[in-house]
Amino acid sequence: MQFKDIVGHAALKQSMIKTINEERISHAQMFLGAEGSGALPIALAYIQYLFCTNKGETDSCGKCSQCHRISKLTHPDVHFVYPVALSKEKGVEKSSDLFREFTEVFLNDPYLSLADWMDFIGAENKQPTIAVEESKDILHKMSLMAMEGSYKTMIIWMPEKMNLSTANKLLKVLEEPPDKTLFILVSESSQMLATILSRTQLTKVLRCEESELTEALIEHHGLPLETATAIAKACEGNYRLAQMMVKGEVDAEFNMQRFQTWMRICLNLDGLKLSEWINEVASIGREKQKQFIAFAIKTIRQSILLGLNYPSGINPADADFLNKFSPFINYENGAQIAEELNNAYYAIERNAHTKILFMSVSIKIHNYFPQRKKSA
Ligand SMILES: [Zn+2]
Numbered sequence: 001m002q003f004k005d006i007v008g009h010a011a012l013k014q015s016m017i018k019t020i021n022e023e024r025i026s027h028a029q030m031f032l033g034a035e036g037s038g039a040l041p042i043a044l045a046y047i048q049y050l051f052c053t054n055k056g057e058t059d060s061c062g063k064c065s066q067c068h069r070i071s072k073l074t075h076p077d078v079h080f081v082y083p084v085a086l087s088k089e090k091g092v093e094k095s096s097d098l099f100r101e102f103t104e105v106f107l108n109d110p111y112l113s114l115a116d117w118m119d120f121i122g123a124e125n126k127q128p129t130i131a132v133e134e135s136k137d138i139l140h141k142m143s144l145m146a147m148e149g150s151y152k153t154m155i156i157w158m159p160e161k162m163n164l165s166t167a168n169k170l171l172k173v174l175e176e177p178p179d180k181t182l183f184i185l186v187s188e189s190s191q192m193l194a195t196i197l198s199r200t201q202l203t204k205v206l207r208c209e210e211s212e213l214t215e216a217l218i219e220h221h222g223l224p225l226e227t228a229t230a231i232a233k234a235c236e237g238n239y240r241l242a243q244m245m246v247k248g249e250v251d252a253e254f255n256m257q258r259f260q261t262w263m264r265i266c267l268n269l270d271g272l273k274l275s276e277w278i279n280e281v282a283s284i285g286r287e288k289q290k291q292f293i294a295f296a297i298k299t300i301r302q303s304i305l306l307g308l309n310y311p312s313g314i315n316p317a318d319a320d321f322l323n324k325f326s327p328f329i330n331y332e333n334g335a336q337i338a339e340e341l342n343n344a345y346y347a348i349e350r351n352a353h354t355k356i357l358f359m360s361v362s363i364k365i366h367n368y369f370p371q372r373k374k375s376a
Pocket of ligand 1: 051052054055061062063064065067068
């Protein structure tokens with residue numbers, strides 16, 4: 001993982017490079033960033049730069065043996081801890097029991113969310129946990145000599161999922177770290193034991209800038225400028241959500257039909273049709289639901305812009321529907337609906353009950369539509 005693989009964050013990358021080159025490396029760090037900000041890939045790029053034997057001014061070389069093994073997650077001094085779904089049946093009690101799976105999913109998409117990970121290991125209905133068995137493993141790995149004579153490092157992803165006894169054991173290591181160790185805790189939530197927070201150096205990983213996202217969507221996904229701009233505007237700095245929107249584009253025609261049906265039902269709030277529609281959406285699975293929601297957010301934003309006489313990134317095949325639909329959407333209710341959809345996206349991530357969720361969102365959307373036009 002090189003810094004160049006990460007969307008945006010130019011200033012943060014520079015400051016990380018500076019601290020490494022000046023050898024001001026805190027042994028316990030906390031990278032705090034929302035989903036889609038890239039905190040996890042940044043942590044790995046940081047370690048790769050630290051280890052690289054042929055560092056450049058702006059990035060690791062990406063070619064030396066250190067870089068090569070770190071980017072494949074096979075370096076013996078770079079360890080990972082992440083939540084798992086504990087299972088006696090499958091013999092899963094700690095991260096290393098699922099390292100092959102983690103490697104596969106991370107290499108496929110370093111911007112993965114916790115829900116993506118839990119889906120991947122078939123544990124979407126289980127609690128993600130970093131349990132006490134893990135702490136023994138952490139202590140063991142970090143007390144060994146570094147294989148390559150440099151740092152021993154450990155990235156702990158989602159430390160907020162540690163239970164109390166794991167956290168307390170970790171705390172002891174953070175207080176008296178073995179020589180040449182580096183812990184990077186990568187968290188989405190500052191709701192963590194104050195004692196742990198107080199022993200780590202905090203780096204905030206902000207959401208990506210709109211312009212940075214637009215650029216990345218053009219470069220990595222080959223989108224035309226208009227579509228990339230529309231998606232970047234709609235996803236509010238979350239690159240993960242942006243990727244979902246790009247995937248939604250793959251099924252755009254299908255998602256558009258589904259969206260049109262939904263909006264017609266919401267407009268008149270026909271209970272029977274709504275429950276049929278919800279049953280259908282409930283059956284497509286969480287990943288596709290997220291893609292659909294991402295698509296819906298983008299379409300609502302397009303409707304707002306169309307209403308303001310600023311059409312952006314509209315597929316000609318959808319123009320007819322959007323022209324009829326946009327009078328129902330103004331800047332205010334459009335923003336409210338987009339926010340509801342955004343909340344729904346995160347609720348699906350957090351494993352909400354799909355049918356109840358879509359029912360409640362549908363009613364809210366109905367209420368956001370202008371009353372006098374409902375018979376249209
Ligand atoms: Zn290198």
